Amino acid sequence: MFFLVAGVALLLLKYLQIGFVADWSWWWVLSPFALAVVWWTWADATGYTKRKAMEKMDQKKRDRIEKQREALGIKPKRR
Template sequence: MYLLILGIALMVLKYLEIGFVAGLSWLWVLSPFALAVVWWAWADATGYTKRKEMEKMDQKKQERIDKQRAALGIRTKRR
């Protein structure tokens, strides 16, 4: 996501010819988009995104369980 924001910012600065970006080649300005594609391909190929999604779901599930136990007056497990 950060690479996309950087790419959009650089593209706008290049188009409006603002600052040092005006003198850069379009290749350098558009390179964050290529890096974002590489990052997404790597993250999907290695299972990184799925693993992070599962960790978030497990954390939310544990928070719901702890909240329900606290409402019932049951002690929660300490980790």
């Protein structure tokens, strides 16, 4: 996501001829988009994306269980 935001910002600066980015080559301005593609390819190939999604779902599940226990008046488990 960072690469996309940086890419859009650089693209706008280059297009509007603002600041020092106006003198840069288009290759430098568009490089964050290429880096975003590389990042997403790596993340999908290694399972990073899926692992993060599963961790998020597990946390929601733990929070929901904890909320139900509190509603029933059961003390939370200590580890």
